[in-house]
Amino acid sequence: MTTKHKIISTLYMGIASGILLGLLLKLVEFVSQIRVYTLLLNVDFIPFIGQIEWSEPIEFLFHVIVSICIAYVFIYLAELLHFKKSLLKLWLLSFILCLPTLGLYFILSVSAIKEVPAWNDWLAFTYWTIAHLIYAWVLPLLYLKTIKKEKY
Template sequence: MKLLKGIWIGFWSGLVLGLLLKWIQSVTGEQVYTLLLNVDFIPVIGDVQWSEITEFVFHMIISLIIGVVFVYLAKRRNYSFGQLVIISLLMSAPFPFLYFLLSWLAINADVPAITDWGAFLYWVFAHLTYSLLVPILYKTFERKNAVSQ
């Protein structure tokens, strides 16, 4: 049950993150969605011209893993919602820094510059949304399971 719950949480939060960044990119022109999906710097994988859907699947796999790890940590104790938010924020602490790393590593993709503070703020906003959505989804699924039992 933990695995399935983690997969669902990772799926929905990853979907929201991806769609939010795609929307931000379409409205502002900042290439934050492109940055999220870019894999051109990864050996072997980066040599292939992947479709947007395939690159989105790569993003979703990472989100599924994060969801499963979160549920595993959350199930270890009976945490309050506030404690779950803190766990999620701690797990998400590297996300803002990934902006700089991914911008720097990009080879051919049209991604924002490391010094593009507007794009960085959009990136942080979207990932903060993701980080807050994870414990909300966890509690939502917990309530639905309690009702159905």
């Protein structure tokens, strides 16, 4: 992948998958009233950043930036490990990269100042997990789409 194509692919994959994850959790929160979307965007516990009252679009932007970073690492590792043609290996890589987000649920729940689900709210954790597994499933599909476009 050329450098220009890698940058475009990273941005595309990170933005698309990040928006999907955010909208999915926003829908879950709207329907269930369980604040998993609020938890996803929450930065109130981070020194300095948490002291500022950010708008929802800015908090969402922070989330998308993290997603872009994950996409970058995914592309880097997929190419390093020569996984380009194996969807199964790409899914495994994506799952491994996204696995820490499941444990992050507990850290974010305990650290949050805003009202978010409790660390032991298993329904909220289930929603969080399903949404992040969907994210991990979509990331390789977007990657395969970007490497197909490179050929044309």
